[in-house]
Amino acid sequence: MNLSTHHILGVEDLNNQDVELILKTAENLKEISLRPVKKVPALRGKTILLCFFEPSTRTRASFEMAAKRLSADTLNFSASDSAINKGESLLDTVRNLQAMDPDLLVVRHGFSGIPHLLARAVRCPVINAGDGLHEHPTQALLDLLTIQNIKKKIKGLNVAIIGDIAHSRVARSNILLLTKMGVKVSVAGPASMMPAAIDQYDVEVAYDIREVIPKADVIMMLRIQRERQDACRFPSLREYARFFGLNKQTMKDAKKDVVIMHPGPVNRGVEIAPEIADSPHSVILDQVTNGVAVRMALLYLLCGGKEI
Amino acid sequence: MAETKLLMTEEQMDQVFLEMARKVAANGEDVALIGIRSRGVPLAHWLAKHVETLTKRTPKLGALDINLYRDDLSEVGEHPVIKETDIPFKVEGTGIILVDDVLYTGRTIRAAMDAIVDFGRPKYVRLAVLVDRGWRELPIQADYTGKKIETTADEVVKVMVKELDGKNEVVLKKDFSKRF
Numbered sequence: 001m002n003l004s005t006h007h008i009l010g011v012e013d014l015n016n017q018d019v020e021l022i023l024k025t026a027e028n029l030k031e032i033s034l035r036p037v038k039k040v041p042a043l044r045g046k047t048i049l050l051c052f053f054e055p056s057t058r059t060r061a062s063f064e065m066a067a068k069r070l071s072a073d074t075l076n077f078s079a080s081d082s083a084i085n086k087g088e089s090l091l092d093t094v095r096n097l098q099a100m101d102p103d104l105l106v107v108r109h110g111f112s113g114i115p116h117l118l119a120r121a122v123r124c125p126v127i128n129a130g131d132g133l134h135e136h137p138t139q140a141l142l143d144l145l146t147i148q149n150i151k152k153k154i155k156g157l158n159v160a161i162i163g164d165i166a167h168s169r170v171a172r173s174n175i176l177l178l179t180k181m182g183v184k185v186s187v188a189g190p191a192s193m194m195p196a197a198i199d200q201y202d203v204e205v206a207y208d209i210r211e212v213i214p215k216a217d218v219i220m221m222l223r224i225q226r227e228r229q230d231a232c233r234f235p236s237l238r239e240y241a242r243f244f245g246l247n248k249q250t251m252k253d254a255k256k257d258v259v260i261m262h263p264g265p266v267n268r269g270v271e272i273a274p275e276i277a278d279s280p281h282s283v284i285l286d287q288v289t290n291g292v293a294v295r296m297a298l299l300y301l302l303c304g305g306k307e308i
Numbered sequence: 309m310a311e312t313k314l315l316m317t318e319e320q321m322d323q324v325f326l327e328m329a330r331k332v333a334a335n336g337e338d339v340a341l342i343g344i345r346s347r348g349v350p351l352a353h354w355l356a357k358h359v360e361t362l363t364k365r366t367p368k369l370g371a372l373d374i375n376l377y378r379d380d381l382s383e384v385g386e387h388p389v390i391k392e393t394d395i396p397f398k399v400e401g402t403g404i405i406l407v408d409d410v411l412y413t414g415r416t417i418r419a420a421m422d423a424i425v426d427f428g429r430p431k432y433v434r435l436a437v438l439v440d441r442g443w444r445e446l447p448i449q450a451d452y453t454g455k456k457i458e459t460t461a462d463e464v465v466k467v468m469v470k471e472l473d474g475k476n477e478v479v480l481k482k483d484f485s486k487r488f
Binding site for chain 2: 035037041042297
């Protein structure tokens with residue numbers, strides 16, 4: 001079976017069958033990471049370019065590990081050590097990389113839409129590893145796999161996404177993917193962090209997190225992205241933590257079996273209190289483990305077979 | 309249109325596994341049976357049942373998906389769907405019998421052997437197949453063979469198992485679409 005798309009630029013590219021195939025493949029690839037030899041020869045001889053034009057540890061390491069577990073060669077490429085610093089345009093850089101004939105390109109960039117631009121310039125599949133304020137599809141897929149693992153189902157669940165919805169590509173990809181898969185999504189955060197056009201999505205909107213927490217089966221906390229705060233959107237981190245952070249107080253009406261997720265990196269004491277981040281409800285580290293499996297599945301599905 | 313010829317009934321399949329189990333039991337040592345997905349898995353369970361009856365010991369059982377080890381992954385247009393690999397025992401030092409339905413080119417078995425050594429260094433690997441249809445492309449032979457038959461290139465040996473196909477039966481089909 002093949003995916004219906006050549007690139008993974010956003011959740012919008014995927015239909016329900018694609019999502020099911022990705023999750024199933026990821027689930028069955030997980031076992032490789034538990035073997036004495038954590039490597040299979042599936043992508044031997046394939047070259048994967050990891051182009052991270054924006055800082056990343058987790059996602060980049062996750063893609064690199066996924067590629068290596070499938071025996072692909074990886075080449076890292078970042079903005080700081082590239083010719084972009086010497087004045088080369090992004091498209092020229094990518095055309096040069098294309099000339100080296102890679103089999104797949106993973107790209108992260110601070111501007112929305114760059115992966116789409118590159119996908120038109122290269123012949124190989126492109127995976128969006130996060131573009132500006134737009135999408136982060138692999139994060140949404142690994143979150144979905146984590147939810148499925150724990151809740152044993154997806155359809156009909158209530159998921160609350162809390163925090164800076166406007167600046168979060170994780171939130172956007174998750175809203176799109178979860179609603180596509182039949183999950184009831186609610187979003188909550190300060191009004192200053194709610195996108196103006198949030199009503200175009202099929203989600204419930206709240207400005208007080210106590211409205212969404214009691215019915216949530218899963219709570220996804222978003223990171224306060226200090227690097228993306230162009231203006232002051234809340235008076236202080238302390239105030240944010242008190243009203244919009246997860247802590248014993250805000251959690252008191254949560255379901256007993258609520259699952260807490262966070263895409264990382266965690267600002268402890270801001271969006272999530274340490275005792276909550278380390279509680280049995282938290283699956284933050286499962287998300288990281290599942291991230292490798294989901295990315296292995298995507299690499300396998302996008303560059304395993306020949307083009308047809 | 310396809311012509312179908314019955315090769316083995318359920319009773320004959322059972323007889324084959326009983327005979328194999330006798331040989332396995334005669335060795336007197338504990339073995340692990342690993343079925344190759346998809347149809348090798350229920351067949352491994354079938355063989356294990358007879359081994360258990362004869363030796364009063366339950367053989368270890370595993371399932372292996374070999375798709376990630378195929379030598380034609382970059383040739384095939386359609387991606388093989390990855391199924392679960394489950395080897396819930398230590399491979400290191402264990403005698404292993406691989407179980408598959410049909411032995412044909414031998415490429416699946418090559419892939420399976422490569423996969424197994426990634427789990428550890430087994431004491432030995434032996435091969436049990438229900439049907440050997442000839443046409444080997446690699447120097448691989450079975451240690452336990454249920455039925456050996458001569459086939460032509462346009463024939464398909466189809467092993468059906470209750471768990472996946474609703475019945476236990478082996479048939480030989482002529483597939484005219486394979487004739488050029």
